[in-house]
Amino acid sequence: MIDYLIIGQGLAGSILSYFLKKLNQKIIIIDNKHSLSASMLSAGTMNYVLGQRLAMPADAITIIPYALNFYKEIEKHSKKIMITNKPFIKIFNNIHEKEWYKKRILQDQYQPFIGKTIQPNEIKNIKNPNGGCYINKTYQLDTPSFLNWFQQQLLKNNELIFDKLNIKDLNITPQWIKWKTIKTKHIIFCDGQNIRFNPMFKNIPFYPSQGDVLTINSTQLDPNKIINHGKWLTPIAKNYYRYGATYLWQNINCMPSQIGYNELIQSLKKLTSANFNILNHSSGIRMIPSDKMPILGTHPLNQNIHIFNGFGSRGTISIPYFANFLANHLVKKIPLSKTINFKRFQ
Incomplete structure (x- = not known):
């Protein structure tokens, strides 16, 4: 037994x-x-601040260091690199998000985590007319x-x-x-x-939510940065990226959705001027308690x-x-x- x-x-x-x-x-x-x-x-990302208001969840200071120590422990056992410190860029989608950045940068508890500003068009092939900022102490797990x-x-x-x-x-x-x-x-x-x-x-x-994700190929995107503009664009290998994810709350059928696909394509074209090829469209279901x-x-x-x-x-x-x-x-x-x-x- x-x-x-x-x-x-x-x-x-x-x-x-x-x-x-x-x-x-x-x-x-x-x-x-x-x-x-x-x-x-x-996406496997771990960062202390998130969302439109760059807010820090109350438990972040406790659970993120714990998670990092755990993944480092697994790296020792596996002799593989599974967790990396990645530059993380938050794109400001509007003037309100930019104003929240200005507030957070003055608050002591946020200063270790919110980095320098990014000017419009500073990142090659990324459209960010409202600018953006770096988020410090961001890590990514190779899930x-x-x-x-x-x-x-x-x-x-x-x-x-x-x-x-x-x-x-x-x-x-x-x-x-x-x-x-x-x-x-x-x-x-x-x-x-x-x-x-x-x-x-x-x-x-529970409130189940379907998430659709694209795997793309492009030679015109930065292979070393995670970009977030409400959805994330993250490198997974040389010239390969994943982009997502959507939140579909109705008519969940456990298969990649056309609605999700259309949303991702439209959103990705809004984010980047780079040429890209779509290699895969997949989906999963998150279970979110009330x-x-x-x-x-x-x-x-x-x-x-x-x-x-x-x-x-x-x-x-x-x-x-x-x-x-x-x-x-x-x-x-x-x-x-x-x-x-x-x-x-x-």
Whole structure:
């Protein structure tokens, strides 16, 4: 019998498995090869200020250093570079965003993170009539490489099964849960958008949002900078970039949408005068809780069924911190904060 059966090997499932194993727990992950995973569409950026107002989330000072230390720890194990410090440019879309920059640059708590201004047309082939600024202390995770390394380690240890879990196939008792030939003390659902179809968590007020992303090829863009103008343009290899993402709230069908494609093309042409070729159009689904806080914890009627979900578009930043929190809660019985505990929706 194992200790934890984890459903999903995206960022949430992979990182949670790491912290559980550090606490000497036996785990197996079931994964559907990241089908429709928002993790695979992530830009992987981590920065302290964001949005039109260049606001700093209250938890940024805590969770971003924690995430950086975690990814550096994984780099030591993998002997691969997975996290890099990248120049990040915020384009001002209008005069209001420029005014917010002027306010933030005078506030002490923002000065380490908000850099020098960028003049219109300063960045080659980037259209920014209202200017822009550098955002300091910005990092980027190579999410595909990170997940691939985890996948290889899990396979090597016989801890990963490629399959699609059907809830009806679970045999649940108060002492254990059985799926096919696997018997486990606990099961943790880290399966992102698939939680929509799980009857055990049907009362969680999620707002699913589909995100479309383009992969493009261009020889006329800066290969060393991340550009953000409400959507992000990030280099992934020499002359290759990803651009996204959209937020589609209605008629979500789990497939790349024509609406999303059209929005991305129009927006990208507004951002750059560079020539580009479209190589791929993909999509994923983010699960955003009504209060925009992560969802961790144990089912009220089944003490061996747990959830780890609801990170929206901030998974790269927040998952390491909360994965450690949940692992210690499950193994060492350390209480969860009410603001993140699944029980807040009861």
